[in-house]
Amino acid sequence: MTFESESQAGSVAVVAWQAMPAVFPQSGRGVGGLETAAWTFAKGLAQRTDWSPAMVFRSRQPLPADRVGGFAIG
Numbered sequence: 001m002t003f004e005s006e007s008q009a010g011s012v013a014v015v016a017w018q019a020m021p022a023v024f025p026q027s028g029r030g031v032g033g034l035e036t037a038a039w040t041f042a043k044g045l046a047q048r049t050d051w052s053p054a055m056v057f058r059s060r061q062p063l064p065a066d067r068v069g070g071f072a073i074g
Contacts, residue, residue: 009052014042019057023073024064046071 016022016038021031023039038055045051055073066073 009050011052011054012045013054013056014038014045015056017056017058019055020059023055023057023068026064043069043071 016035018032019035019038021027021029022035025031042053042055045053063073
């Protein structure tokens with residue numbers, strides 16, 4: 001991938017429909033390896049200055065927080 005400018009951040013969406021328990025463990029549901037890997041990958045990208053990730057997952061209830069570990073959720 002090539003960027004026009006070194007300071008331009010790339011954007012990526014990490015889609016893992018069942019990942020809510022990885023992001024919000026207090027939800028009480030089990031979590032698998034794929035969901036944990038997706039959340040870990042998104043957090044790792046967010047810590048870099050050249051990426052701007054979005055985490056996409058399904059939720060049938062309101063999200064319990066709008067920030068997790070310093071990351072905005074929304």
